[in-house]
Amino acid sequence: MTPAQSLLRAATGLNLSKAVVDRAIKNRMEQTAAADAEAYLRQMTPEEMTALVELVVVPESWFYRDPQAFAAMTEFVRARLGTEPGRLLRILSIPCAGGEEPYTIAMVLTDAGIPAANFMVDAFDISPTCVARAKSGIYGRNAFRAQDLAFRDLHFTSAGDGDYRVNDSIRQQVRFKQGNLLEFDLSARTGYYDVVFCRNLLIYFDKPTTKAAIGKLRALLADDGQLFAGYAEVPSFCQHGFTPLSYNQAFGLLKDSAAPAKLPRVPHAPRVPAKAPPPPAARSIASPPSLPTTTPLPLPPLRSRAPATRQAVTPTAAPGAPPAAAADLLAAARRLADLGDVKAAEKHCRDHLAQHPESAEAYFILGLLNELTNKPKMAEDYWKRCIYLQPDHYEALCHLALLAEANNDASGAAALKARAARIYKRQQAS
Missing domain, CATH: 3.40.50.150 (Vaccinia Virus protein VP39)
Known part of the structure; x- marks a missing residue:
């Protein structure tokens, strides 16, 4: 983590990528005529910190969301x-x-x-x-x-x-x-x-x-x-x-x-878009405790993550980009999806897959995007690819269980739920 990232995390608590922080500092350097980033950070004032924070916490919301x-x-x-x-x-x-x-x-x-x-x-x-x-x-x-x-x-x-x-x-x-x-x-x-x-x-x-x-x-x-x-x-x-x-x-x-x-x-x-997955660096999705596995799982909507979403989309990386840029592609895909820009989010996922063809997470997001656009069969296919690459992907298993229930496949849903429950227990134990 760079000194600038650490400074902004201390001020906001947000887990910001280097690309987002560097872009914000470059913007403020132009506004303040700072000679270089080190000089800019040394001269930081409470007022300037407020201006910098404004550039990294970009809210996106609307009325009656979710x-x-x-x-x-x-x-x-x-x-x-x-x-x-x-x-x-x-x-x-x-x-x-x-x-x-x-x-x-x-x-x-x-x-x-x-x-x-x-x-x-x-x-x-x-x-x-x-x-x-x-x-x-x-x-x-x-x-x-x-x-x-x-x-x-x-x-x-x-x-x-x-x-x-x-x-x-x-x-x-x-x-x-x-x-x-x-x-x-x-x-x-x-x-x-x-x-x-x-x-x-x-x-x-x-x-x-x-x-x-x-x-x-x-x-x-x-x-x-x-x-x-x-x-x-x-x-x-x-x-x-x-x-x-x-x-x-x-x-x-x-x-x-x-x-x-x-x-x-x-x-x-x-x-x-009914909720895009969290940026990888900030993600910590274990799984919620809840009712027994015989209880029907409510299907989460795929609109957008809730209100007051703070977003800073990272540009698409070029072919051959370093691993950090590839990770940013998935973070950007989630945020674009949250804004309802399905096509752009899908492109980011595919760009990521071009670099990492065995990325289970990219297939998972593609499944969410297809569920959002009412293409359950394609969503199911992507989630199956996800669990093929990552058999313990809890959320993908849960979504597949929901689809199985929607298709009146009680035995398939029960098997997927049981599998997800075992994974959840292992995650909790570890």
Whole structure:
């Protein structure tokens, strides 16, 4: 790891590639007229660090992204207010990117008839620019990707030039602040939040940072609260005191009061446009503890990793590129897939396979991309290639089990589940 990478990791916790960091520093050197990278780093100030961080944490989100999480949250809020009508429910969105997620939370609860006096959303992001944009409440066409845009007519007014502004009735339900989860002071916020949304942040952390972040989130969440993650992050939460919520495709979690983990349940799969898999360097997908293997596995959607995705796409490497560039191809493929750019993501996978024809992970991502585009047969073929090359690829086995169930192949699904369960046990033991 270079000194610049170490510096940015210390500041953000993010596991950033050398290419991304070098590109950001080059940009800032041009802006500050620094003679060379060493001189630039020596002259680093808090203000310049903020500017540098802005270049490596590029948020990508939109309204009503992965709606099942919001549906599960609404059920939870209704149930809580059913027993305590006068209660104020506190909800946390971190990272909040440009505000699309916290505003969606406020719109969903408002549309569900939850009184404004009964909920408040706190939204944090490490980027001051993101927070400023969120506070402005003005969004362009790219933020409105849901199939049903009736919410836009209800909760926004035209701001001219094709932009829309969130209505004040929704804006007043969200409080935006700049902040880094890893630096949160928990003294006044232990057990403070009834619901926490932290989707697709951990995928950019190494294992120690992931553990520290989950510890912070666990402390912030009430013992009987709910947390919503990106589906590739569910396994990490389950390794650190959480258990999956039984709500299909919501990727929700509860604090785990039981000690031992059970058998794997849902391959809260990678993150590809419905969630693209995490960058290799940041990935730590064991497998979530869950219900017995006889329980049907809910099929994870393949839209995009959750909200507030931080992305920095690495350019395609040329033939003959060194191994690090090849690894960047897969990281870029996941991020492009998360942005919904299936063709570009597929090209990155194929470029990677041109260099590494036996890459199980590339075939796995291609399977996800084909599932996303409703080509289950091709997805199945790619996942079979994946487990041929890597027989213990847990997520690929889980996806194949889901396909077998969808095709009414009960015995095939049972065999794949049992195989995945054995792999999960071995991973947990090691």
